[in-house]
Amino acid sequence: MSAEWWREAIVYQVYPRSFADGDGDGQGDLRGLISRLDHLAELGVDALWLSPFYPSPLADGGYDVADYRDVDPRYGTLADFDHLVAEAGRRGIRVIVDIVPNHCSVQHPWFREALRGVGRDRFIFRDRPNGWQSKFGGSAWTQVEDGQWYLHLFDASQPDWNWRHPEVVAMFEDVLRFWLDRGVAGFRIDVANMLFKQDGLPEVELPAGTPLIPADAAVPYENQPELLELYRSWRAILEGYPGARMSVAEIWYGNAEVARPYLTGDGLAQLFNFRLMPAPWSAAQFRTVIEESHRLAMETGGSIPWVLGNHDVPRMVTRYGIDQDLVRAPTAEVMLGQVEVDVAVGTRRARAAALLLLALPGSAYIYQGDELGLPEHLTIPAGERRDPMFERTARAFIGRDGCRVPLPWSGQAMPYGFADVPVRPWLPQPEGWGTLSVAEQQADDGSTLELYRRAIAERRRHPALGDGDLTWLEHGPEVLAFQREPGFTLMVNFGAEPVPFTGTVLLASGPLDGGLLPCDTAVWLA
Template sequence: MSHSTVETTAARTDDASAGSWWRQAVVYQIYPRSFADANADGLGDLRGILSHVDYLAELGIDAVWLSPFYPSALADGGYDVADYRDVDPRLGTLDDFDDLVTALHTRGLRIVVDIVPNHTSDLHPWFREALAGGRGSGARDRYIFREGTGPDGSEPPTDWQSFFGGSAWERVEDGQWYLHNFAVEQPDLNWSHPQVRADFLATLRFWSDRGVDGFRIDVAHMLTKDLGDPLPTWAELQARPIDGSHPMIDRDDVHDVYAEWRSVFDSYDPPRTAVAEAWVHPSRVPLYARPESLGQSFNFDLLLAEFDAGQFRTVVTDNLELATRSGSSSTWVLSNHDVVRHPTRYGLPARTSTAQTPALEWLRSGGIEPALDRDRGLRRARAASLLVLALPGSTYLYQGEELGLHEVAEIPDEVRQDPAYVRTKGAQIGRDGCRVPLPWSAHAPAFGFGAGGAHLPQPDWYAACAVDVESADPGSTLSMYRRALALRHQLQTKEQLTWIETGRPDVLHFERANGWHVLTTFGTDPYPFPGSALLVSSSPFAGDVVPGETTVWFRRGALPSSQDG
């Protein structure tokens, strides 16, 4: 069979030194409060993570990314930080953190931590000082305070809306208002203030000195702001182009901040890494991923894509091109703590151009409408996961995806925790469904999460997905991930990909530089199989065709077959 080929090559390096570990790493995201609970209070903690370090090492990942574990009132799942250089006492101590770093490093795993620089908690000492200091105080200058409108200043400075619903302004006791683009408990910082910039440099050094290998930067595109006077209306703000000069989003001057951060990162040996959470126009992504800035930026396009060959090929091609432009490597994400898990997304009917929409409708119905095909969703998720794990660049896994977990829809309204759900009175269903504590043991209390129960209710169907059950099943999703990650380490090569034309719009086939082939059937029809299988996402197949909705890794020629999925 002849094929026409095209080649997309990301910026690459042959340097296998410690400084470039991140370029093709598999990073496992842990949401600490939902991973494992060691002290039986219903909330996951650092000792809980420590108790499962061997599980992480056996999975075959390269690094762990910890979502916020800092002191927090949990107004937004820990992203309301009261102290950037400590551990929430409900989650442990700095000694526990040091023990975790040591345990990971001993097993050859690196650690990445979340930094939340756009806003603090309203319990942060700086904000308390700002409230006590009153109008005109230097403490208020670290945040964004404004006078209200109307005869007595009782109306907000503008009609801006928070991402979590309601006004983006909150009035304090003396009558002034402060800006919060997210929850009321998350006042935005003023990044033109030198103390703000200096304090975060100190925070980066604090964690780097404790052995942290890298940082994930939350809302990296929103730090710097130029609000001007008078302030624009919401309609005017929405109409402004996001091209580097917007008053609030993706401003060019944010990279002055990151240049300072890069100096700190590069002062360590090996240099500390960073990855930006930057929801910006694709043409702007390379600015964050440049080596003189943060060095890498998340690619979220697959979170919005359907299980569709054309969409996947476009996303892969475009993002490898962006990586070439920045000199970085791409990042691949199918699930995280902010979106509906991909087995559920892929098991729902595609009704719109946004993959999240049917999933959100399904959540609002309590998991009833539209109808979820769980088996098909998992089959597609396994196929997508094997495709992504074979791409050049780094892959970010979200805790529980290696178990094939679906989103949890059956959460009573009264126990939901997401501020988006609370502030919008249920109009936004929130993100609790992907944050339900993990199942470790099918028959233990709280499925082995902890003896004190779980802070979000776990569904009965978790029993079949528990780690102990899946570990004993060679056909489980966990077994597939373990085999895939072990094989990836053997096959990983230069950051190069060559598309091979298949003659079918629903089938993708690419080759890595060392003869590692990957073929995915996105449709339901089988496809002639051109090699000897190394790994298959679904059940082993008989004969010379790949089943529908399946990914197979292979090399051409007579190689020992290991088709177990």
């Protein structure tokens, strides 16, 4: 792997509250994660990305941070974090942590001071609100006791920082250094394109409850020019540390050109390529995204890692198992709770998509549980849902809890090995998850877990895989195929009928029919 290891790394996202419970309280924690590091080592990943673990009231799953320089007691201690970094490193796994710079928690000391009238300009207060809407639904403004209003582009528990205030800039530089000094390999930057708001906060016409994946309309709180200088300064901090530290930014965009300024020159090291996630199961649509994104990476010299799942979107098995006309719909979160899901079809397609993901040039991120082929849990009772989006949209959107359900490790009943003692997890697991557990799948050569393990191992072995280029091959409108040198070919059949293929099979996402590639199936060929 090159010095810029992130350019071809396989990174595994850990949502700590749902990964493994080490103390039996029904919530995941750092000790639980440490106890399961061998799972990640056997999977073959290069790094883990740890979603927020900081002190937080957990109004938005930890993305409402009360203290950026500590560990929430529910997850452990700073000593546990240091132990995690050491134990992961002993297995050759780097640790990337989430940084949440757009907003904090209402319990952050500086916001509590602001409510008392001290340092209020570190946030964005106004005497009268404008018409901006929260990404989670409803107004983006909440009134405080003295009559002023503060801005929160997400939940009311998450006031936005004023990034034009020098104390905010300096504080986050200190936060970066705090975690770099503890040995982290880099940062995933939450909502990285929303930090600066245009002077004057001009009005913008957007409907209430805008989708998580917005259109590329120019809005006064996204992609402001000041961000480029900020990320240059952050990259200088990262490059001042040994061991090739990196950052990867969460920026949702529909047009690949939106990403160009961030990737050019000495700005961000990486920018997530989310555009495959909302794409319907279609060879043409997948190819369009891959072509545009790969071309942009080659032209800028930037790194745009591929991703098909995370803690904010419905799981692949469910997305690919519904009517694909609904995938791009603005009300997808609603519809996923109301439509039929063909789990068998979704599973076949998710397995094929995994082989596509791991064959593409560059880096790839895997969300916890996708290696098990988990579907979205759509039937969580309303009273047990925790995503603030659920209530802020008057329960119109079912929210993101369904992809955040604790993992099944073993056994045939809840908590499925998530904890070593009988306990009800913080989100309920569905019945029947025992068949998808790690223990069940690692004993099955045909399981999704074994498919991921073999694919990652082959990716490490094969000289054509990892960073580099690709050449498209033409096999008809329903087949996506490309070649990578030396001596590697990927084919994915998106159509309804089998198609012929030639070559030596290295790996396939499902059974092959002689020299035919069945529908919803991918194959790696030499």
